[in-house]
Amino acid sequence: MPSIDSLFRGLSFGGQQIVGLDIGSRFLKALQVKETSKGFVVERFGILPIEPELIVDGSILDSLRVVEGIKTLFRQMGTKTKNVTLSVSGHSSVIIKRITLPEMTEEELQESIRFEAEQYIPFDIDDVNLDFHILGSTETAGQMEVLLVAVKKDKINEYVSVVQEAGLTPQIVDVDAFALENAYEINYDIEPEQNVALINVGASRINLNILKGGVSVFTRDSSIGSNIQTEAIQKELGLTYDEAERLKRGGQVDGVAQEEADAIIQSSSDDIINEITRSLDYFKGTFMHENVHRAMISGGCSLIKGFVPRLTEMTGVEVEVLNPFANIEIDKAVEKELIREAAPQMVVALGLAVRRIGDR
Numbered sequence: 001m002p003s004i005d006s007l008f009r010g011l012s013f014g015g016q017q018i019v020g021l022d023i024g025s026r027f028l029k030a031l032q033v034k035e036t037s038k039g040f041v042v043e044r045f046g047i048l049p050i051e052p053e054l055i056v057d058g059s060i061l062d063s064l065r066v067v068e069g070i071k072t073l074f075r076q077m078g079t080k081t082k083n084v085t086l087s088v089s090g091h092s093s094v095i096i097k098r099i100t101l102p103e104m105t106e107e108e109l110q111e112s113i114r115f116e117a118e119q120y121i122p123f124d125i126d127d128v129n130l131d132f133h134i135l136g137s138t139e140t141a142g143q144m145e146v147l148l149v150a151v152k153k154d155k156i157n158e159y160v161s162v163v164q165e166a167g168l169t170p171q172i173v174d175v176d177a178f179a180l181e182n183a184y185e186i187n188y189d190i191e192p193e194q195n196v197a198l199i200n201v202g203a204s205r206i207n208l209n210i211l212k213g214g215v216s217v218f219t220r221d222s223s224i225g226s227n228i229q230t231e232a233i234q235k236e237l238g239l240t241y242d243e244a245e246r247l248k249r250g251g252q253v254d255g256v257a258q259e260e261a262d263a264i265i266q267s268s269s270d271d272i273i274n275e276i277t278r279s280l281d282y283f284k285g286t287f288m289h290e291n292v293h294r295a296m297i298s299g300g301c302s303l304i305k306g307f308v309p310r311l312t313e314m315t316g317v318e319v320e321v322l323n324p325f326a327n328i329e330i331d332k333a334v335e336k337e338l339i340r341e342a343a344p345q346m347v348v349a350l351g352l353a354v355r356r357i358g359d360r
Helices: 063-077 106-117 153-165 176-187 227-237 242-249 258-286 305-314 336-353
Strands: 017-023 027-036 039-049 082-086 094-102 128-137 143-150 169-175 195-201 207-213 215-222 294-298 319-321
Touching: 017 063, 017 106, 017 153, 017 294, 017 336, 027 063, 027 258, 027 336, 039 063, 039 082, 063 094, 063 153, 082 176, 082 336, 094 106, 094 215, 094 294, 106 143, 128 153, 143 153, 143 258, 153 169, 169 336, 176 195, 176 207, 176 294, 176 336, 195 258, 207 258, 215 258, 227 242, 227 258, 258 305, 294 305, 294 336, 305 319
Parallel strands: 017 082, 082 169, 195 294, 294 319
Antiparallel strands: 017 027, 027 039, 094 143, 128 143, 195 207, 207 215
């Protein structure tokens, strides 16, 4: 799938090993994989919690501490690889659209993409990086479908800067929704004519990518995530952020009954699920009332007790937790228990780690 890598197009970099780095608002996650004749093997992985005030609503507020976090993560991983794939998301800074254009070659579209994109992008065309992926011909002769992607330059620069300041070399900047798709396609069979919703729910965002027969037909980002569960527990029970997080993840806090916390978690979970439901309903209304046949969920929220069955109940769609290592070998040097516990949080990082310099 497309990458927003035009910042680096035309430059020459040595080496092909690359680390997928997912910069989240509560965790920094990284994976390094190698490709063998039998498939991919995870060589190294790392996950590091960061303070909630460092990245808020996708904006990096304390770049120095984020840089230190990235350095710490790479030290803990023990990797010498400097090449990095990272990703961005956000409804206010990332636009993904399927558009119909007259048939032309990729080279011709490369020359005209700025002109073609202007009518679809609600930003100044000079303020964005553009990329595209030709999906194929339409049923109308002489027309083709193109997946158009635009990301605000200031968003890209914000994330690229912290990676560079950490002493790393950003080779590809991708989009969270496409990283999800990469991880899914490597680990699961593509079902023709089936609509599969890939849903990633992190601390402060929801990424949704609906595939039809393995091709992305609908994407949406929402600025809501499992932070609202933590904040609800804090407010209702008068706890610190760390205590609320502990309760949310099934731990204990003196003087608080787990049943009381569970009720608050379920109530706030419904706000997240309602946002997902609205996106699924919008898809159904936009695509001639097509149904979503299956949903695969990832991100830290998928680890919250009761969230997945509640999501299945409220959406009416069977939901399964996406395993990014279902079809991938784990190297014997990697702590298997730790990586399996963290697996739902590593989906985007895996989707980034399998990218290769110069691919599309």
